[in-house]
Amino acid sequence: MPITQSILEVASQHPEQVAIAGDDGRLSYAELVEDSRRVFAVVDALHRAQDDPPVPAPETQGIPITAVSVESAFHTSRIVAGLAGYRAVSATIDPRWPLEHRVNVIRATGIGLVISDADDLAPALRERGWGGTIISLPEFRAAERGVQDPDRGATPGGTPLAAAPTVRDGGEPFLLLFSSGTTSAPKGFLKTRDQYRANVAVSSAYLEPLPGVHTLAPGPVSYSLTLYALIECLATGGAAHMADAFDAVAMARRVHEERITRVVAVPALVQSLSDAARRDPERFASLELVVTGGANLSASLREGLGAVLPGVRLISYYGAAEIGFIGDSRGGDGTLIEVYEGIGFEIRSETGERVPDGEFGTLWIDAAACSDGYLAGTTDAVLRGADGWATVHDQGRIVDGRLQLAGRAGDIVVTGGHKVALPEVERAFEGMPGLGAVCAVALPHPRLGSVVGLVVEGVAEGGAVGGAGVAVGRAGGADPVPVPGKDALRAWGGERLAPQFVPRQWYRVDALPRTVGGKIRRAETVALIEAGEGERL
Numbered sequence: 001m002p003i004t005q006s007i008l009e010v011a012s013q014h015p016e017q018v019a020i021a022g023d024d025g026r027l028s029y030a031e032l033v034e035d036s037r038r039v040f041a042v043v044d045a046l047h048r049a050q051d052d053p054p055v056p057a058p059e060t061q062g063i064p065i066t067a068v069s070v071e072s073a074f075h076t077s078r079i080v081a082g083l084a085g086y087r088a089v090s091a092t093i094d095p096r097w098p099l100e101h102r103v104n105v106i107r108a109t110g111i112g113l114v115i116s117d118a119d120d121l122a123p124a125l126r127e128r129g130w131g132g133t134i135i136s137l138p139e140f141r142a143a144e145r146g147v148q149d150p151d152r153g154a155t156p157g158g159t160p161l162a163a164a165p166t167v168r169d170g171g172e173p174f175l176l177l178f179s180s181g182t183t184s185a186p187k188g189f190l191k192t193r194d195q196y197r198a199n200v201a202v203s204s205a206y207l208e209p210l211p212g213v214h215t216l217a218p219g220p221v222s223y224s225l226t227l228y229a230l231i232e233c234l235a236t237g238g239a240a241h242m243a244d245a246f247d248a249v250a251m252a253r254r255v256h257e258e259r260i261t262r263v264v265a266v267p268a269l270v271q272s273l274s275d276a277a278r279r280d281p282e283r284f285a286s287l288e289l290v291v292t293g294g295a296n297l298s299a300s301l302r303e304g305l306g307a308v309l310p311g312v313r314l315i316s317y318y319g320a321a322e323i324g325f326i327g328d329s330r331g332g333d334g335t336l337i338e339v340y341e342g343i344g345f346e347i348r349s350e351t352g353e354r355v356p357d358g359e360f361g362t363l364w365i366d367a368a369a370c371s372d373g374y375l376a377g378t379t380d381a382v383l384r385g386a387d388g389w390a391t392v393h394d395q396g397r398i399v400d401g402r403l404q405l406a407g408r409a410g411d412i413v414v415t416g417g418h419k420v421a422l423p424e425v426e427r428a429f430e431g432m433p434g435l436g437a438v439c440a441v442a443l444p445h446p447r448l449g450s451v452v453g454l455v456v457e458g459v460a461e462g463g464a465v466g467g468a469g470v471a472v473g474r475a476g477g478a479d480p481v482p483v484p485g486k487d488a489l490r491a492w493g494g495e496r497l498a499p500q501f502v503p504r505q506w507y508r509v510d511a512l513p514r515t516v517g518g519k520i521r522r523a524e525t526v527a528l529i530e531a532g533e534g535e536r537l
C-alpha cells in the first residue's frame with residue numbers, strides 16, 4: 001500500500017492513532033497530515049526562493065531534493081513522511097559522516113535544501129560554489145510556525161499552507177539513499193514509489209509491520225534499516241516509535257510505557273536488549289517480536305535473548321538498501337537464509353556464469369523493489385546487469401535450496417589455493433569461554449599469498465581494558481576476564497574448522513573498530529594490525 005494512501009486512510013478512520021513518536025514529540029495520523037502541509041509549504045518556499053538553485057540529478061526527473069541531516073530521529077521522520085505526499089525527493093544524511101562525504105553527496109546529487117545544525121557544513125558548501133539553501137532545525141521549525149492558513153486569515157507575503165498530501169504516481173522517485181559513508185565514498189540511489197510499494201509488500205508478508213502495531217526503531221534515520229522501519233510502519237497503519245540513539249535503558253522505558261510489541265534494530269542492539277531484560281524482564285512484558293537486519297546473526301545473541309525473554313520471537317532478515325528485503329533466518333546463527341517468495345537469486349562466477357550449488361560466488365538478485373541503478377554523479381559502479389538482475393557484491397553459496405552468505409567480496413580470501421570465508425572463521429569461535437568479539441582478517445604471506453589471522457578484543461593477561469575497549473567474559477558486572485592464549489585459541493579452532501580455515505596468526509586489541517551501529521570494520525582492523533597496534537599472541 002502506498003505510504004500516503006495509508007496515512008490518509010488512517011487519519012480519516014482513526015485520527016488519534018499514533019503515527020510517529022520520538023524523543024522530541026509525537027504526532028497522531030491526523031496531526032501528521034496537517035504537519036505535512038506545513039513541512040512542504042516551507043520546503044517548497046525555500047526551494048523557490050533560490051536565485052541559482054542546484055540542478056537535481058537527472059535520475060530525479062527534475063524533482064528538487066531536500067536532505068535532512070540532524071540528530072533528531074523524530075523531526076527527521078516527520079519531515080521525510082510529510083514530504084512523501086508531494087512532488088519531492090527526500091534524503092537523510094548522517095551528520096556524523098566526515099565533512100567531505102557530506103559536501104560531496106550534496107553537490108554530486110544536486111540536493112537543493114539541507115536541514116542541518118552542523119556549523120562546518122554551510123561554509124564548506126559555499127566554498128565549493130553550491131547555490132542551495134542550508135537551514136538549521138530551529139530555523140526550519142520557526143518557519144513552519146509562520147505558515148499561514150488562508151482559511152483562517154493570512155498576512156500578505158506570508159507562506160501559505162500547502163494543499164493536502166495526495167497519492168503520487170508510482171514511477172515518481174521520492175527517496176534518495178546512500179550505500180555507505182563511513183569509510184568510503186557514498187553511492188547514491190533512488191527509490192520510486194512503485195519500488196517501495198513492492199518492498200513494503202514483501203516486508204508486510206514476512207516481517208509483521210501490521211496495522212496498529214507499535215514498533216520501536218531506535219537509531220539514526222540515516223540508517224536504511226531505521227528509515228525502512230519508519231516507512232513500512234506508516235505504509236501499513238502502524239505506529240513508528242523512533243529514538244535518536246541506541247540506548248538500552250531508554251529502550252526498556254519506551255517498551256514499557258508505550259506497550260511496544262515489535263522492535264526493529266541493528267544486531268548489536270540485541271545484546272543490549274537482552275542485558276536490559278535480564279535486569280528488569282517485566283518492562284518487556286509487551287514485547288513479542290524483534291526484527292534485526294544483517295545476516296549471520298550470532299547464535300549466542302539469539303540464545304541470549306531467548307533465555308531472558310522466551311516468549312519473544314527473533315527474525316534476522318537479509319537485504320540490501322539498493323535491492324530491498326531478500327530473505328530471513330529464524331533459528332541458529334542465521335547463516336542459512338530462506339529467500340522470500342517472488343525474489344530470484346543466483347550465485348555467479350566472476351565471469352557471470354552460474355556456479356554449481358555449494359560453490360562460493362557473487363550473489364545476484366531479481367526483485368521488483370530494486371532501484372534502477374546508482375546515480376551517475378556519485379559513482380560509476382553498476383548495480384544492475386544487462387539482464388536486469390542486481391548485485392551489491394555479497395558473496396555466498398546455495399545449500400539445500402537456501403542461501404548461505406559469506407560476506408562481501410573482501411570477506412573471502414584465498415590462502416594456499418583454498419577459498420576461506422572469514423565470517424565462517426569468526427562463527428567458529430562463538431561461545432568460547434572468556435572470548436568476546438573477534439574479527440578474522442587476511443594478512444599477507446610471502447609463500448601462501450595470504451593467511452588467515454584472528455584479532456580478539458579484550459584484556460591482556462594481568463592487564464586492564466584500555467581506551468574504549470570492551471571487556472570480555474562479563475557476567476552480572478563481574479571483573480573482565482583476560483582473553484584466552486594462542487594455544488587455547490588454536491585448539492578451539494582446530495576442533496571446529498577445516499585445517500585451511502584455522503587462523504595462523506593471532507592478535508589482541510583493546511577495542512575492535514566499529515561503526516556507530518556496532519558492526520566491526522574488517523578493513524580498519526587489518527590496518528590496525530599492519531600498523532603494529534595489535535599485540536601478537
